[in-house]
Each structure stands twice: as structure tokens, then as C-alpha cells.
Amino acid sequence: MFRRKLTALDYHNPDGFNCTDETEFRNCIVWLEDQKIRHYKIEDRGNLRNIPSSEWPNAFQKYLQDVSCPFSVQERQEAVDWLLGLAVRYEYGDNVEKYKNCQLLSASNHSKPADPLINLDSNSPDFKAGVTALANILKIQRHDDYLVMLKAIRILIQERLSSEAIAKSGQAKEGLPVALDKHILGFDTGDAVLNEAAQILRLLHIEELRDLQTKINEAIVAVQAIIADPKTDHRLGKVGR
Template identity: 55%
Template sequence: MFKRKLTALEYMNPDSLNINDEKCFRELIVWLEDQKIRHYKIEDRGSLKAIDSKDWTSAYKQYLTALNCPVNPNDRPAVVDWLLGLSVRFEYADNAEKYKSETAENVRNRKQSAPKVVNTNPLDALDFQSPEFRDGVNRLAQQLNIACHPDHLVTLKAISKLIRTRLSAEALQNPGEVVHQGKAYPIFEADLGFETGDYVLNNAGKALRLMYIHDLRELQTKINECIVAVQTITANPKTDTRLGKVGR
């Protein structure tokens, strides 16, 4: 919530500010006083800059009183927001002539004159809905013996999946691991488990059931891999015989 003001003030880490972190909060207060507000003389900032002192909270409250801060010192977000606003006001006052030239028109002109980034990726220039692209996808699907879907983008997804699973470098080196050998499963001869009364719907149901089982097997494989990975860590504890304990 403070990023824009911190950036304008050129704070070193505007993205990582955490006002709930005691050290981070105290360092911010000191930085604002040292760099932007400068209410105290340099020699009078010692107690505020002693962020590790047990008396820092008292010095912090005294500092807010000296600034006539209307916010409760315990309300950190409100305090930080008020101090940042005060710092921005002082920053503008110190450089008023510089910021007067920063009009909306000047900012707009700088944006228009900024160099344009030319994208060199040829894929970004493709028209995925053009007839030429659609025909190219369908011809590629025919070459790979993939049935063409009415939506050519769905066909493209099927082509991508086939290439990733069957035509990758790993798959080509070990084709036996991805291309299963043996007699094909008689999917349409299997029992569906229920009857729709329509032959075509029955076959569609059998295909969907087989796809569902395939997804379940893939999920189970990933679960097994996770279990093995966890067991690799937990099943081999280090033993410290000096302590007479087992564990990491």
C-alpha cells in the first residue's frame, strides 16, 4: 500500500517493506528523518537512530509528538502513511522547480518518444484463426494419424500432447517406455456397466470410461512419486550417538 510513495522517495527496497517487522519499521522511521523530513538536528537524532535500544519506543513517540503527528503511535500503517505523505510534501518543496515541469503532457510525450520494443518471436505474429493456419493444423494431424476435431485448436492440443509424449528426445531414445506393445485392448467389446439403449452412446461411454481410468492411473502414479520422495527424506534419519537420539 506504500509502494508508490516509497518509490517516489527513492527508498531502497519499496517492494520488501514489512512494517510488522520491528527492525524494518524502525529503519524506515530513521531513514525518513535522515533523508527527507530532517526535523531534528543531526546531533539530536542519536536516540532515534539507536534502533536496538530498549528506549527506542519512547524516542519514537517523542519524535511523533515533535512532528505534531495526529495519528496514534501504535497504529503503524497510519503512522507510516502520514510520515510518507509528509516526506513527499517536503521532497516537493525542496525541488519545486523540477517537479513543476512534470506535467501530464510531458509525461505523455516521453512515453510516445520511448523506443518501441520489437518482438522477434514469429509465433506472436500468427493468426490462429486464419484459414491457412487451420488447414496447416489439419494437414499435420493427418500426417500424425490424429482425428481432426471441428475446432482446430483442440486438434492442435492433441498434436502437442502426442509430440510431447511420443516424439520427445527421451521417448525416441526409449520408445518401449511410451509405445506399449501387445494386443490392443478391445474397448468396444468391454462391458460398460450400464445400458443407454443406443449403440453409439454406449461406445462413447466406454471411451470416456477408459479415459477416466487412464487419468486415475496417472494421478495414482504422481501420488506414488510424492510418497517415494517423502520417504527418501524421512526414512533415512541421521543418528547422533552422542545424544542417544535418532532424528535430524
């Protein structure tokens, strides 16, 4: 029943503390007064520190009265628990700035986005099954390293399936008027209508080539991101162990 408070106070043996062991009990009381509560001046702690003395229970009873404990020596567990609570309050009071700094540091760390891949167990069967299922849905090529495959999934989702990308893709694209007479076909069919149709087809083909080049560039960027991963040995064509 005392373990949590003893742990908070950095007691040397919080799990094994035995309140019914007389020597251990007395040593704990002295430790609390010396290290945490410090109600007495050092020179006034002699009777409490005299653990083997038969008068120690009287010294302990006086100590309980001096610190205004509502329990007596006969109520040992209640008295110990109350003293531990008092020690915790004093400990916090002595280290309030340290605790505030720790809380501020913790809040600061939580405000920074962490890499969601850091704590993943890439060897977990559930993890592998989930990544494989996602890769199949998104038609991403399989890879021996499931983390690499997951990173490829993340890149695709960020570039194609994020809310910004979806909103952008949903915007209507207004075409620009094109003066066909300014684009040389390069050959003559002998028919003005066919020549115009050929020019239109050629312009559409050029647009398709540009779109293909954009996709090739995106693929190169994704591959470079994987190669840049320190875990990937691109010279061997496999993931380094």
C-alpha cells in the first residue's frame, strides 16, 4: 500500500518495504525525517535516530505529535501512510521549479510532430499484413522491407490522397484557346479539315507526354527518397542489415 509513495520519494526499496519489520520500519521513519520532512534540526534528531533504543517508540510518538500527525504509534500503517503523504508534499514543494520545467519540456515535446514510423514493429505479422493490404489497394509494388513499402505508401497518400491534393484535383481546369495556324503540322494530308484534326491530335499527344514526364519525375523523386534512407544499400540492390 506504500509502494507508489515510496517510489515517488526515490526510496531504495519501495517494492520490498515491510511495515511490520521493526528495524525496517524505524529506519524508514528516520530516512523520511532526514531526507524529506526535516521537521527537526539535525541536532534534535538524536532520539529518533537511536533505532536500537527501547525508548524509540516514545521518541516516535513525540515526533508524530510534533508534526501534527492525527495517528498514534499504535496505528502504525496509518501513521506511516500519513508521513509518506507529508513527505511527498514537501518533496514537491522543494522541487516545484524542477517539476514545472519537466512539465514544460514534456508539453514542448508533445507539440512537435513525431515520426509515426519510429515505434513501429516492422517484424509484427499484423504490421506486415496491413502494409501488404494497403500496397495492394494502392497498386504499389512489393518490397522486401515493409518499412520502405510503408514510406512509399505515405508518399503516395501525401501527394495524391491528402485533402489538399484531392481538393486541387477536383478543381476544374479551364483550357486556354489555341491558335492552330501557329502550330506547324509538318505534313499535308491534302485536306484542310484533316490537317486541322491532325494538329489537334498532335497537341493532345504532346499534353499526354508532358503528363507522363511529370509522373516519371515523381517516380524518380520517390526512388531517390528510398535510396537516401541510410538503411538501404542501393549498391547491392537490397536493404542493408
